[in-house]
Amino acid sequence: MRRVWILLAACIFASSSAAQDQDFSKVQMKVSKVAGNVYMLMGAGGNIGASVGDDGIVIVDDQYAPLADKIQAALKGITDKPVRFIINTHYHPDHTGGNEYFQKQAPIIAQDNVRKRLESGGGGGNGGSIHMDFKPAPHDALPIITFDHDVTVHLNGEDIRALYFPAGHTDGDSIIFFPHSNVVHMGDDFVTYGFPFIDVESGGSINGMIAAVQQVISQLPPDVKVIPGHGPVSSLDDVRAYLGMLKETRDAVQKALQDGKTLDQMNQAKLLDPWKKYSGEFVTEDIFLETLYNSLTGQRTGKLIKHN
Numbered sequence: 208m209r210r211v212w213i214l215l216a217a218c219i220f221a222s223s224s225a226a227q228d229q230d231f232s233k234v235q236m237k238v239s240k241v242a243g244n245v246y247m248l249m250g251a252g253g254n255i256g257a258s259v260g261d262d263g264i265v266i267v268d269d270q271y272a273p274l275a276d277k278i279q280a281a282l283k284g285i286t287d288k289p290v291r292f293i294i295n296t297h298y299h300p301d302h303t304g305g306n307e308y309f310q311k312q313a314p315i316i317a318q319d320n321v322r323k324r325l326e327s328g329g330g331g332g333n334g335g336s337i338h339m340d341f342k343p344a345p346h347d348a349l350p351i352i353t354f355d356h357d358v359t360v361h362l363n364g365e366d367i368r369a370l371y372f373p374a375g376h377t378d379g380d381s382i383i384f385f386p387h388s389n390v391v392h393m394g395d396d397f398v399t400y401g402f403p404f405i406d407v408e409s410g411g412s413i414n415g416m417i418a419a420v421q422q423v424i425s426q427l428p429p430d431v432k433v434i435p436g437h438g439p440v441s442s443l444d445d446v447r448a449y450l451g452m453l454k455e456t457r458d459a460v461q462k463a464l465q466d467g468k469t470l471d472q473m474n475q476a477k478l479l480d481p482w483k484k485y486s487g488e489f490v491t492e493d494i495f496l497e498t499l500y501n502s503l504t505g506q507r508t509g510k511l512i513k514h515n
Contacts, residue, residue, distance in 0.1 A: 229271075229273070231251060231271060231273040231274055231277075234250050234251045234274060234277065235250070235277075236248050236249070236250045236274070236277045236278060236280070236281040237249040237250070238281050238284065238285065239440070241256075241388070241390050241432045241434060241440055242388050242389055242390050242432045243365075243385065243387055243388025243389060243390065244258055244259050244260045244363050244364070244365070244387075244388055245257065245258055245259075245385050245388040245390040245432075245434075246259055246285060247434050247440060248278060248281050248282075250270055250274050250277065250278065251270060251271060251274060251301070252268075252270035252271050252274070252300075252301030252302065252304065253268045253270060253296070253299070253301050253302040253394070253395065253436050253437060254268070254392070254434055254435065254436060254437065254438075255267060255268050255269065255270060255278065256268070256383065256385075256390070256392040256434050257282065257285070258362065258363050258365055258367055258385060258388070259282075259285050259286050259288070259363065260288070260362065260363025260364060260365075261288070261363065262288075262291065262362040262363045263288045263289050263290065263291035263362065263363075264282055264285075264286065264288055264289065264290045264291060265290075265291055265292045265293075265294065265360055265362055265363070265365075265367055266278075266282070266290060266292075266293050266294070266309070267293075267294045267295075267296060267383050267392045267434075268294075268295060268296055268302040268303070268392075268394070269293060269295075269302070269303065269304065269305030269306060269308070269309050270301060270302070270304055270305055271300065271301060271304035271305065272304045272305055272307065272308060273304075274304075274305065275305040275308035275309065278305060279308075289312065289313070290309060290312045290313045291313050291362060292313050292314060292315075292316055292360050292362070293306070293309050293310070293313055293314070293315045293316065294315075294316045294317065294360075294367075294369050294381065294383055295315060295316070295317035295318075295321050295350060295381070296380060296381050296382070296383065296392065296393075296394030296395070296436070297318075297321060297376060297377045297379050297380050297381070297394055297395060298317075298320070298321045298324040298325050298377060298379055298409070299331075299377070299395070299406075300341065302394070302395075302436075303321075303325060303344070303348065306325075306344065306347075306348035306349070306350075307344075307345050307347045307348035310347055310348065310351070311347075314350075314351050314352050315348075315349075315350040315351060315352070316350060316352045316353070316354070316358060316360070316369065317350035317352075317353055317354075317379070317381070318353065318354060318355075318369075318371045318379045318380070318381050319353045319354065319355055319379070320377070320378050320379030320410070321350060321353070321379040321381075322349050322350045322353050323379075324341075324377075324379060324409065325343070325344040325348065325349055325350070326343060326344065326349055327343060328340075328341045328342045328343035328344070329341060330408055331377075331406045331408045331409040332406065332407065332408045333404070333405060333406070333407050333408070333494065333497060333498040333501060334407040334408055334497075334498070334501035334502075334506070334507040334508060335494075335497040335498070335501055335507065335508035336493075336494055336497060336508075337404070337494065338408070354369070354371070355371065356370075356371050357369060357370045357371060364387055365385050365386070365387045365388065366386060366387070367383065367384070367385055368383070368384045368386070369381040369382075369383050369384075370382055370383075370384065372396065372415070372418070372419035372422070372423075373410075373415060374410055374411060374412045374414070374415030375396045375405075375411060375412070375415040375416040375418070375419040375420075376394065376395040376396050376403070376404070376405060376406060376411050376416060376436075377395075377406045377409040377410055377411045378409060378410025378411065379409075379410075380394055380395070380396055380411075380419065381394065382394060382396060382419065382423055384426075388432075389428060389430065389431050389432060390431065390432045390433075390434065391423065391427060391431055391432075391433055391434065392434040393420075393423065393433060393434065393435055393436065393446075394436045395436035395437070396416055396419045396420060396423075396436070397420060397433065397435045397436065397441075397446055397449055398435050398436045398437045398438055399435050399437065399438025399439060399441060399445070399449075400437055400438055400487055400489070400490075401484075401485040401486060401487040401490060402452075402456075402482075402485045402486060402487065402490040402491075402492070402494070402495035402498075403416065403453075403490065404489070404490050404498075405498050405502060407498060407501050407502050411502075412502045413453065413457050413498070413499055413502045413503065414457070414502070414503075416453060417450065417453050417454055417457065420446060420449065420450045420453065421450060423446070424443065424446060424447060424450065427443055429443055430443075431443055433445065433446055452482055452485055455481075455482065456479055456482055456495065456499060457499060457503070459478055459479065459481075460473065460478065460496065460499040460500060460503060461503060463476075463478060464500075464503060464504065470496070470497065470500045470508060473496055473500070474493060474496060477492075478496060479492045479495060479496050480492070
């Protein structure tokens with residue numbers, strides 16, 4: 208859990224420029240084959256998915272800029288084929304920090320809102336205790352191919368489809384399907400570290416996240432391999448359990464709101480205690496309660512802690 212907290216603190220609180228000041232020298236890239244021609248790379252930040260074949264490499268997300276050389280070396284350890292495309296699942300710097308480096312090799316693809324948020328910079332957070340400030344990304348780090356609803360890349364015998372799910376983790380989330388390999392990369396709409404971080408200030412919402420996860424489950428075969436935004440390769444049962452937690456906690460807060468309860472009263476009553484096993488050092492029980500409250504009411508409970 209401590210290691211997860213360190214990685215999440217880095218990926219959520221750091222802006223693209225601040226990440227340059229962190230010590231990534233000891234980070235090692237762990238490469239594992241998921242299924243078919245899809246691999247997963249774990250380092251610091253969001254998991255990288257990679258379709259590898261005779262046509263070249265399609266990577267999903269690219270972690271932090273200081274790790275780009277290590278990511279490149281890890282890919283070279285799989286194949287000598289070139290990178291052909293990069294797909295961003297959303298705009299956070301632990302998933303897009305390597306954009307400028309990799310776009311020298313191949314075009315970056317992302318949903319329209321990812322480019323907008325990278326270009327403008329600005330704030331993100333849960334509307335309360337977690338707040339982030341992101342500087343605008345360099346011009347060369349901006350996706351040069353964007354889409355509204357979906358896009359498909361036909362390489363390596365795969366119809367690699369990026370499908371937009373609005374208002375989940377952020378307002379620019381894409382989930383990436385590798386149907387031939389029977390793999391899906393869910394970005395940060397599905398994570399394994401417990402309660403998820405929902406970037407309410409960047410258009411994310413609990414209802415949007417639930418809708419995204421429900422829709423993805425309905426489209427997948429039972430034996431699919433799931434790459435989460437953070438954590439080990441998972442199963443569809445893991446995603447179903449995660450969805451159950453999202454729906455149950457959302458419904459508990461919604462009922463409390465209907466009963467006229469305030470956030471302080473919910474906190475004092477330890478409303479989310481039945482799901483305390485999901486509480487982590489980053490998204491604690493209290494933080495997730497605050498997130499659900501802000502998402503369901505549209506309120507902002509104040510910037511209790513500011514992270515620059």
